[in-house]
Amino acid sequence: MIEILSPAEVGRARATGALVADILQTLKGRATTGTNLLDIDRWAQEMIVEAGAQSCYVDYAPSFGRGPFGHYICTSVNDAVLHGLPFDYALADGDLLSLDLAVSLGGVVADSAISFLVGGSADPAGTAMIAATERALAAGIAAARPGARIGDLSHAIGSVLREAGYPINTDFGGHGVGSTMHQDPHIPNTGRAGRGYELRPGLLLALEPWVMVDTAALVTDADGWTLRSATGCRTAHTEHTIAITEDGAEILTLPSR
Structure with missing residues (x-):
């Protein structure tokens, strides 16, 4: 199913997107060395409920x-990249953590993900990998x-990732x-380029x-x-929800502050 949202629905999507982005930034600020993944999940729950929103994950049961x-929330650490199930694990200095959050508010969903290094340890390779996903996301939005x-x-998206030297999986x-x-x-x-569904104003897309x-x-x-990566190597994941407008794309999952 492909939905084209009305201007009023896109307006509600802006509120959902800001909520998702604000929760992710709050969690990033709290995720320090020693923080437990289950605490991150609990904090996400508290903020979602306080906002009067609904989680898209709790009852999610796809075929895969x-x-x-x-x-x-999805909490993926180091070699985990997608759908990371929170468990009893305390973050260590230097861990590469990806947080992926999807929430429904006012009947409209927004979905976003961020990756970052925990603690103060330097990791040039991890920093470069995160930056590559962020550049690829920006390129996709620009198109x-x-x-x-x-x-x-x-x-x-693929041109940026390939130029940075990373293999690309197309399953997800x-x-x-x-x-x-x-x-x-x-x-x-x-x-x-030039293939696939033609974009129209009112279409919401999560690029990741x-x-x-x-x-x-x-x-x-x-x-x-x-x-997880099949070789145990590290991973990174970045995502925004955008709305197609009359003259381009609007990023909905930006923090409100």
């Missing part, structure tokens, strides 16, 4: 997971406008959002470049959810 997910096609966004990527979290169209993190240092292969953890 061992559902329902049962938690409020998004009415009349562009999904392949244009995929090509822009960006997607449409609206009244639900995961909708068509699927947006692979590489592709051919993610990479692993030396492989494009994933393995599923024993928890049935967490996806």
Whole structure:
């Protein structure tokens, strides 16, 4: 299903996006050496409930997971890159943590992810990998406008990731959002320009470049959810929800402060 939102619905999506971004930034500030992943999940729950919003994850039970997910945020550490199920783990100095959050507010969903290093240890390779996903996301957003096609966004994202030297997995990527979290169209993190669905004003898309240092292969953890790099290498993941407007794209998942 592909939804085209009305101007009023896009307005509500702005509020949802700001909430998601604010929660992620708050959690980033609290995620220090010794912080437990279960505390991060609990803090996310508290902020979602306080805002009168609904989690998109707690009851989420897709075919590829061992559902329902049962938690409020995805916490992926080091070699985990997607769908990280929170568990009893205290963050260590130098861990590379990805937080992925999707929330519904006012009947409209927004989805975003950030990756960052915990503590004060320097990690030039990890910093470069995170920066590459952020550049790829910016390139995908720059390519998004009415009349562009999904392949244009995929090509822009993939060009940046490939130039940075990272293998690209296309099993999981960006997607449409609206009244639900995961909708068509699927947006692979590489592709051919000029192909695919034509973008229209009112379309909401979650673009999410993610990479692993030396492989494009994933393995599923024993928890049935967490996806890790097949070689145990580190990973990074960055995501924004955008709205296609009459003259380009608007990033919805920016902090309100």
